[in-house]
Amino acid sequence: MQATAIATDTPRYAKCIEVSKRIRWDIDRDVIRGREFDLSHKFLPDGLSCIDELNFLSPSEARFLSQVQGRTYANMYGLVERFIGAKVLEISRDHWLGDQTALEALIRFTDEELKHQELFRRIERLVAERMPPGYRFDVSPNDVANFVLGKCTWAVLALTCHIELFSQAHYRASIGAAEDLSGLFKDVFLFHWKEESQHAIMDELEWVREDAKLASDAQRDAAVDDLIALVVGVDGILQAQAAADAAYFLEVTGMASDADRASKVNATLLKAYRWQYIVSGAMEPRFQKDLAAVVSDAQMQRIQAALAPLMYATPTQADAIVAAMAH
Numbered sequence: 001m002q003a004t005a006i007a008t009d010t011p012r013y014a015k016c017i018e019v020s021k022r023i024r025w026d027i028d029r030d031v032i033r034g035r036e037f038d039l040s041h042k043f044l045p046d047g048l049s050c051i052d053e054l055n056f057l058s059p060s061e062a063r064f065l066s067q068v069q070g071r072t073y074a075n076m077y078g079l080v081e082r083f084i085g086a087k088v089l090e091i092s093r094d095h096w097l098g099d100q101t102a103l104e105a106l107i108r109f110t111d112e113e114l115k116h117q118e119l120f121r122r123i124e125r126l127v128a129e130r131m132p133p134g135y136r137f138d139v140s141p142n143d144v145a146n147f148v149l150g151k152c153t154w155a156v157l158a159l160t161c162h163i164e165l166f167s168q169a170h171y172r173a174s175i176g177a178a179e180d181l182s183g184l185f186k187d188v189f190l191f192h193w194k195e196e197s198q199h200a201i202m203d204e205l206e207w208v209r210e211d212a213k214l215a216s217d218a219q220r221d222a223a224v225d226d227l228i229a230l231v232v233g234v235d236g237i238l239q240a241q242a243a244a245d246a247a248y249f250l251e252v253t254g255m256a257s258d259a260d261r262a263s264k265v266n267a268t269l270l271k272a273y274r275w276q277y278i279v280s281g282a283m284e285p286r287f288q289k290d291l292a293a294v295v296s297d298a299q300m301q302r303i304q305a306a307l308a309p310l311m312y313a314t315p316t317q318a319d320a321i322v323a324a325m326a327h
Helices: 010-023 027-032 059-095 100-130 141-149 153-175 183-212 217-253 259-283 285-292 297-310 318-325
Strands: none
Touching: 010 100, 010 183, 027 100, 027 183, 059 100, 059 141, 059 153, 059 183, 059 217, 059 259, 100 183, 141 153, 141 217, 153 183, 153 217, 153 259, 153 285, 183 285, 217 259, 217 297, 259 285, 259 297, 285 297
């Protein structure tokens, strides 16, 4: 089926353009505003970081661990936005000689993703100036992008929709409501959330368009296989980064020689990262609805089976966060 035969919801793309123009922000003028990071405050709230499950940490140690996680949180968004921007630019081709409103919306989407990458590079430099040396984030954005973009467009759009919906859910349900976070960190994700809200709408629109191109159950089965492979790939990144962040935290705090505490920190960081980047998105009601609309019951069962080993990663505050997601 040719892309031009698939209906385009022009009014929804137009609305995304209207909102994009109205909320447009600048990194220096609106977000950073000459500020530095205040390390007397946490970066990530406990509902995302799972730090409240490490009851042996002192307040200063808990605060530092939230800052380590927050630093990785920003770097992870910079990482995924490399492949998101590239994929959106690629799929805009369907609209080059077609719906120019949809084309404009997707070009604005790509432009905003490039701005977000620059924002997170700036944040990493600002954080690095204040935090102790030794932190590592060795994941190559281009290597990850090459892996992700090697999968079918249906699966990449599914993963992208998942990411951009959980980024909104995290801000609405947790980051925005927290009172003890760094003001600059909160503003980074406030402004990021404003534009991601429009991106998620376009993810959904393009995912539905891509789904309409699948001509058989076998093609959709293959697409589901690709989505599962992407989740496995993401989990591999999380395992490596959780280990790196735990090693950094344990070294700086002097806990590295305490085997019991080191084991608990490692396990909690992996749980937190699986919650942040996979499980919270899988539980997000809007994503569940979107996914159910494009897969069969049998395909959904395969996805759920692939996720099952990760679903333990639900923190004590998960119910409240998921309830907030639904609103």
